Amino acid sequence: MNEAEGLRQRRPVRPQVITEDSSAQEAKEGSTYSSKVFRVTFLTLAASVVVPLLGVTVLLDCPIDPQPISLKEPPLLTGVLEPNIKLRKAERLWENELVGPESIVNIGGTREDEPMCGRPLGIRVGPNNTLFVADAYYGLYEVNPGTVTRDGRKIYFTDSSSKWQRRDYLYLIMEATDDGRLLEYDMVTKEVKVLMVGLRFPNGVQLSLAEDFVLVQETTMARIRRYYVSGLMKGGADMFVENMPGLPDNIRLSSSGGYWVAMSAVRPNPGFSLLDFLSEKPWIKRMIFKLLSQETVTKFVPKYSLVVELSETGSYRRSFHDPNGVIVAYVSEAHEHNGYLYLGSFRSPFLCRLNLQHV
Structure with a gap:
């Protein structure tokens, strides 16, 4: 080159x-x-x-076998459901002297003692000033100052689950099984008759003033069912209130002819409802309860207290709120007497009393 x-x-x-x-x-x-x-x-x-x-x-094993359920979008908290702080006007009674007075009764012991000691969930005045008590573990009792018997007049009560005990109520809600029943006890024949089956956590019951139907709180589904016990509709059932703003616990008559309903948990709208979010996601429920206890999960449920008054036809008349559970927490029942609303609780160590003239 x-x-x-x-x-x-x-x-x-x-x-x-x-x-x-x-x-x-x-x-x-x-x-x-x-x-x-x-x-x-x-x-x-x-x-x-x-x-x-x-x-x-x-x-890891999961203690529950959750089923998917479909809930409608919660009703807006507007109008008569508008949030307020009226429940904060209540006063606490016997604070730290009670343990979870569910139905305006004094309940002793702890959750672990329940299977042995019993857990009264409902109480009514019977003939001759005796009391009928529905106990989650020991069934139905008629109580007077000297004796305790298993007989009484005709009574309507619920069996919330054939699987879970009362203390496992969170498992029952999250599993959403439909093994609950509405029952009738006949004082004459001393027989129990099954009126409704397939209920998801049936809770409080209330006989109408005319005694033609019984209302049943179906807690997991946020609704109230109606069963007819007399008249042309006897033996039939329909929906009394659907898609409530919370999970209904107990129900009692109001002086206006309607009903007081206590919400054990609220479904905020607007806002985020954990219960609604998890309703169709059983796999997330399994993950949660594999890792966390009931007590831990309960801490994530907002301490929002809500009591609503329904008309005799099921429409909302008014509502009382305590958004953060400052005074009234974990409300389970609202019982009206002499111008006051007595508020039971499934967890709090006290009762509350609200003067209805002040709200």
Whole structure:
């Protein structure tokens, strides 16, 4: 190869010009590289934590077998349901002297003692000033100052579940099984008759003033069912109130001819309802209860207290709220007497009394 050919094959080397733009480009490339390293490191660490955790949750047993349920969008808290703080005008009675006075009764012991000691959930005045008590573990009792018997007049009561005990009420709500029943006890024949089956956590019951139907709170489904016990509709059933703003617990007559309904939990709208979010996601429920206890999960449920008064036809008349449970918490029952509303609770160590003239 001669000199001319060598010159033709050689390419001139262009001088490299360093500018501010090239420095920025190098910095950008370095930053991109650092970001990639960070993302890879983060994902690796996350995977090292999440994968074993998922493995553990798969292997762990879940205490419940949740069923998916469909709930309508909760009603808006407007009009007569508009949030207020009227329940904060209540006064506490016998504070720290009671343990979960569910139905305006004094209940002793702890949750662990319930199967042995019993747990009264409903109470009514019977003939001759005796009391009829429905106990979650020991059934139906007629109580007077000297004796305790299993007989009484005709009474309507619920069997919330054939699987879960009263203390496991959160499992019952989250599992959403339909094994609850409405029952009738006949004082003459001393027989129990099944009136309704397939209920999801049937709770409080109330006989109408005319004694032609019984109202049943179906807690898990946020509604009230009606069963006719006399008249042309006897033996039939229909819906009394559907899609309530909370999970109804007990129900009692009001002086206006309607009904007081206590909500054990609220479905806020506007707002986020954990119960509604989980209703159609049984796999999330399984994950939660594999890792957390009932007591821990309960702490995530807002302490929003709500009592509503319904008309005789089921429309809303008024509502009393305590948005953060400042005075009234975990309300289970509202019982009207002599111008006062006495408020029971399934967890609080006190009763509350609200002067209806002040609200």
